[in-house]
Amino acid sequence: MNEEKLCAEVENNSPHSVKKRIRNDIILVLAIILFASIALLVMLALRSEGGAAVVTVNGKPYASLPLDKDAELIIQGEDGGYNILVIKDGEAYIREADCPDKICVKHRRISYSGETIVCLPNGVSVKIEGSGGGVDAVS
Amino acid sequence: MRYHEKRFNVRRLVLLGTFTAIALILSYIEFLLPPIWSAVPGIKLGLANVMVIYVLYSLSLKDAAMVSLVRVFLSAILFGTALTLAYSLAGAVLSLAAMAILKKLGLFSEVGVSIAGAVLHNLGQILVAVIVLRTAEIGYYMIILTLTGILSGVFVGLVGSLLTKYIKFDWSKQK
Ligand SMILES: [Zn+2]
Numbered sequence: 001m002n003e004e005k006l007c008a009e010v011e012n013n014s015p016h017s018v019k020k021r022i023r024n025d026i027i028l029v030l031a032i033i034l035f036a037s038i039a040l041l042v043m044l045a046l047r048s049e050g051g052a053a054v055v056t057v058n059g060k061p062y063a064s065l066p067l068d069k070d071a072e073l074i075i076q077g078e079d080g081g082y083n084i085l086v087i088k089d090g091e092a093y094i095r096e097a098d099c100p101d102k103i104c105v106k107h108r109r110i111s112y113s114g115e116t117i118v119c120l121p122n123g124v125s126v127k128i129e130g131s132g133g134g135v136d137a138v139s
Numbered sequence: 140m141r142y143h144e145k146r147f148n149v150r151r152l153v154l155l156g157t158f159t160a161i162a163l164i165l166s167y168i169e170f171l172l173p174p175i176w177s178a179v180p181g182i183k184l185g186l187a188n189v190m191v192i193y194v195l196y197s198l199s200l201k202d203a204a205m206v207s208l209v210r211v212f213l214s215a216i217l218f219g220t221a222l223t224l225a226y227s228l229a230g231a232v233l234s235l236a237a238m239a240i241l242k243k244l245g246l247f248s249e250v251g252v253s254i255a256g257a258v259l260h261n262l263g264q265i266l267v268a269v270i271v272l273r274t275a276e277i278g279y280y281m282i283i284l285t286l287t288g289i290l291s292g293v294f295v296g297l298v299g300s301l302l303t304k305y306i307k308f309d310w311s312k313q314k
Contacts, residue, residue: 016245016246018248021246021247021248021251022248022250024246024247024248024251025247025248025250025251025254028241028247028251028254028255029251029254029289032254032255032258032285032289033285033286033289036281036282036285037282039281039282040281040282
């Protein structure tokens with residue numbers, strides 16, 4: 001009898017038929033995908049080429065390398081750890097590191113403002129800052 | 140409210156504790172699985188949400204919130220850090236709010252409610268990641284996390300609705 005009560009309540013809580021609710025679920029999924037795609041496009045449209053790769057170790061500034069000059073830098077991180085930062089063709093990436101997870105090494109190359117490679121074990125972060133070519137691209 | 144007729148209900152308390160424990164075990168299983176995107180800790184499928192959906196539909200929002208939040212705090216203490224607590228908490232709160240609202244609307248099935256919960260769970264974590272890592276770049280992963288959220292939401296919602304349908308307790312029964 002309690003089960004009957006429960007069932008009745010469940011039906012009361014959902015005035016829409018199962019079919020209708022599944023249709024609504026699908027509409028919900030499509031709306032979510034649409035919203036996420038729009039958000040992604042807006043973000044891609046707003047991003048700008050960066051000017052320099054700014055390196056910090058444990059939040060403290062460590063170095064800043066311009067992206068238009070190919071370079072290599074050995075970053076001394078936490079507890080003697082190291083990351084080798086490479087700047088090539090306007091992109092920055094970590095070529096080698098002694099951290100256990102190697103997430104920073106696997107990270108794709110970065111070149112846009114705000115993009116970041118983080119090596120949590122070594123406390124190293126490489127962030128692209130400023131707009132490219134010395135000229136402000138955003139007008 | 141039917142479930143609050145009794146002033147103190149040991150049976151209900153024990154069952155809720157058990158569900159919280161099951162949610163915790165599900166979190167631990169997820170903790171052992173490789174993360175979807177390892178650069179941001181805490182972004183997971185949200186298996187524990189199965190229990191939240193079950194309690195939300197079988198009992199009440201209040202009970203579901205209790206199971207969810209206790210689970211978040213315990214898993215952060217047992218196998219997380221303060222940072223993962225911030226991620227999980229933001230995810231759990233947003234997810235609960237979304238599920239509560241959609242359930243109240245009555246327009247969606249358990250699966251739809253669960254999908255919204257999963258997507259908002261990931262969104263909450265991304266928002267914290269944007270604040271913590273001070274980079275908007277993580278936003279680009281939102282589309283991936285939205286898709287994984289939908290997939291896990293379907294799975295979690297199906298399991299949750301089956302549990303709701305077939306596992307029923309007489310919550311107010313007292314010995
Ligand atoms: Zn690393």
